[in-house]
Amino acid sequence: MTWPAAIQEIIDEFQEIEEQFERLEILMDFSDEVEELPIEQWTEANLVKGCQSIAHIEVELVDDAVWMKAAADAKIVQGLQGILSIAVNGSSPEDVLSLTPEFAEEAGILNSLTPSRSNGFRTMFDMVQKRVKEGIQ
Amino acid sequence: MTWPAAIQEIIDEFQEIEEQFERLEILMDFSDEVEELPIEQWTEANLVKGCQSIAHIEVELVDDAVWMKAAADAKIVQGLQGILSIAVNGSSPEDVLSLTPEFAEEAGILNSLTPSRSNGFRTMFDMVQKRVKEGIQ
């Protein structure tokens, strides 16, 4: 599968790392990539359900490009949000809707975070796509 | 373990037989040994509980000797009653109380009737001993 360049870079970065602990360290570094969702905008609607930490995700369309804002109290969750931001920010809604969460698997991010597979990254990924879909309708 | 002669004979008879089907045939032959409990005397109290077939057992003391009467609609259960009759009839209450149901195991009767181990022969054996105990008190 071919991915957009930004995503491919992330995949490459993770694939180079052997040790899971180091992978999580890198993942947490991605938390810097998150544009923070101010606490006033945390709502029930943008809460990431089923997550152990408190996490929120909001998506906007700016000039027809997707922009994601997010926040999470756990740094690893914030790191996942950072990667998601890189994957979607600035893309057209169509491009975002054509994405699949598999890239995280390919990068070894999902595998390494098995427990959250069903309710962590995927949940957030699905939320973003759902929001985008609502936004373009 | 040494058993009363009548019981030892039964053990020997069963041990000679290899095939389970034949063992059951012999077992059914013992149904003749039962002194029948007339239907008017079938009560809730002498009903053998947990049995698939309808079976009753009553115990009397005649001249200080134990006498058992019984009835069952299934022939195999009646056969078990027959063996039990041989084991107890005419014995003193003390002798009956000193018996254990293991002889049926030694004979291969219990083993062969595993499903009823907990609720067939043992139940009837226990009933007899209980009745005898009550009778001598």
Added chain:
Amino acid sequence: MKQDFPIFLRKVNGNSLVYLDNAATTQKPACVIDAMSHFYTSSNANVHRAVHTLAGEATEGYEACRSLLKQRYNSTRAIITSGTTEAINLVARSWGESNLNSGDVVVLTEMEHHSDIVPWQMLAERKAIELRYIPVIDGELDLDAFDVALEGAKLVCVVHTSNVLGIRNPVEKIIAAAKSVGARILLDAAQAVPHEMIDFQQLGADFMAFSAHKMCGPTGIGALLVNDTAFDEMEPFMGGGDMIQTVTLEGSTYQTNEHKFEAGTPRIAEGVGWAAALDWISKVDLQQHHKRLLSIATSIKSSLQERGMTVYSPLGPDDAAVVSFTHPTIHPEDFARLLDAQGIAVRTGHHCAQPLMDKLGVSGTIRASLYLYNDDSDAEVFLSGIDRVLEVMA
């Protein structure tokens, strides 16, 4: 197919096992047994709300069972229970308790398993609802009586396929009729899912209960499928861990998905085992086996009749391969024990359906019930086993 099932390597009383007690429970293929062992030796952990690797694997293993159930039976909801019985009790407590009121009518049939009678009798006592039983006439539900009984009914509970007689009831008609009066409908599918594919949404029932152990899965687990409307009408049944959202001393709020009805540590290894069974059975052509087994059962039936026995199973084209019979003089227990002595497992008794027994006018029957791994040779051994019994007893 027998080679998939390790139990057939064992001898019973010196004979190869001929297992004809499948309506009680089925045997398990090696892949199911191995899946559970493998779970315990490599992924065992408690599920949900944990972030370590084993817990994640356990959660996925357990939830995979739910996904497979939803997929296979085309249902939006699959609540995991300990079996059919708990699933029906769940409906009685979660739905019945809060949606039925004094004087409301629940329609049952005389063909029900005790598990689909007693919960309703207990509910009737608590809520003073009225129970109406559709009579069985010549082995068939009296559909005319059903139409009458439907008057004012709020719920209809029907066994899809009878465990005693193998009869597959006309559930499509029954559902249509129940729906036309606005009644909810519960299918006891314990004997149905092992034998035929069911599209739950298309069939249109509101609830459908079944057990894993009757379809090559493990003991201790079953499911209740529920459609979205009925699901929203259900109140929690058991309280505890995993089914709550928040707990304070003042009160609690509940999960909104199936977990709401799965209090406490779930049947994790059992879920993994059932998932393996669902996977295994998805590769089996149930329809083809149904035809094959029904034809074996039919020939067993005529052989038994030739030998003077009464056979109660009609064995119509959609019925399951279950042959319930009695002998005019030989006691079922003697019969079954003499068969067991030859390695043949059948069941005797009332089969948890005493009202049906009363209707048939017997206290019990001998039941030979067939499943996927049974074949012609089993029928042959069974019949020659019967002959040996008759030789000795008749």
Added chain:
Amino acid sequence: MKQDFPIFLRKVNGNSLVYLDNAATTQKPACVIDAMSHFYTSSNANVHRAVHTLAGEATEGYEACRSLLKQRYNSTRAIITSGTTEAINLVARSWGESNLNSGDVVVLTEMEHHSDIVPWQMLAERKAIELRYIPVIDGELDLDAFDVALEGAKLVCVVHTSNVLGIRNPVEKIIAAAKSVGARILLDAAQAVPHEMIDFQQLGADFMAFSAHKMCGPTGIGALLVNDTAFDEMEPFMGGGDMIQTVTLEGSTYQTNEHKFEAGTPRIAEGVGWAAALDWISKVDLQQHHKRLLSIATSIKSSLQERGMTVYSPLGPDDAAVVSFTHPTIHPEDFARLLDAQGIAVRTGHHCAQPLMDKLGVSGTIRASLYLYNDDSDAEVFLSGIDRVLEVMA
């Protein structure tokens, strides 16, 4: 002891597994896993009311579990359930529903697991009973408040050993006090039976609930011990097969022994597995292991405190080896994931005890809970794992 547990052969994220999530569920020794596989490959059948060999073996295997439970815990009654949660719900429905009335008082504690809170909240809604919670002060139950709360109490429900803090409550005193006012008493012994021997009759509680999976047994099975007096006060809970004596269309009569509360096909393979676990654990000196594990836990506690963490577990001499802690800045989820990356399994969250969390003033903790197979080397790996996390995060 680790060699008895095949799971320790596996690697987690490239590291040997250090399993410290035992309060959630324990690992299973090979003999337990094998017993279940063996059952499925050689004796699998449905139990009760059948006369064939497999059914007999299955019945004996299942009933052996009950016998072992009665014997080990010195109880005249052992009802088999799907776990602690179902056991407590059983008490609420079978005993509570018919013995408690509007205005009656049930005493709970703030330390209870959700499974011993929610069923009572649900019952309180149905029956308008009053719930009183004994406060926890500095990790201990406030016994003075308990004496006050007892006024008019009909039932007292107490967690014997806390799953969050490992605290072993003074159940002897609590039982004596409850008895003195004539209240029945239920012990949630989910975390107790894994750690200490309990003589149920001598202890004098009326009900005691626990799960197999927390004491090296399989998932999907647990038990409720009941004394004879309380047993006679219980009405049936779920209806269905196996719990009845007779069923007619007009009504049913029930079994008089434990089967009365075990509707439907029971957890057969699970019973066989639990019996193997009970057998295995009967050879273990729990008291000696308790001392050993508590001393490991105590040294873990001081190491954590030295590193600036808050530890909530008092670890008194009778407490279980459970260390619940938080770090001032690192989120529990990050902490747990970074430990998991090193093969170390701990649990984070509210541990199904939100009221206790509220009391502790935290939304969750990280919990390391030890069991028989844990040893000093696990503690070492755990602490160096912690150090690595701190290096990166603090």
